[in-house]
Amino acid sequence: xxxxKYKIIICLVIIILSAxxxxxxVETRKTAKYTxxxxxxxxxxxxxxxxxxxxxxxxxxxKTYMSDExxxxxxxxxQFDSMIHGNxxxxxxxxxxxxxxxxxxxxxxxxxx
Numbered sequence: 828x829x830x831x832k833y834k835i836i837i838c839l840v841i842i843i844l845s846a847x848x849x850x851x852x853v854e855t856r857k858t859a860k861y862t863x864x865x866x867x868x869x870x871x872x873x874x875x876x877x878x879x880x881x882x883x884x885x886x887x888x889x890k891t892y893m894s895d896e897x898x899x900x901x902x903x904x905x906q907f908d909s910m911i912h913g914n915x916x917x918x919x920x921x922x923x924x925x926x927x928x929x930x931x932x933x934x935x936x937x938x939x940x
Contacts, residue, residue: 861936867907874907875899883932888921903929 866874875895879885885898893902902910902917902925909915913930915922933939 860938871900871904875903878932881932881936884928886921886924889925
């Protein structure tokens, strides 16, 4: 009777561990991983597309004042080092919201929690 109990427990542990391993494998495939260097080397348009494809939500107020090309080159690419930390040199709150959103997506792209 005890041997059967131990076999059941061992089987359950193996099943649980297998499920955790499968979950981790699937989770890491959800988002393409990049390094800072890879992202920084992209053109403004490519960088913007990578961020959009990975869930970047552009503030509607920002879109009323700038085209996607301007947002990509002036705001995202031009301030990339600040943006990935949730900061911007621009004083209007719409830029701050955008910077926080860039930081969120950047962390997903490089695998930072």
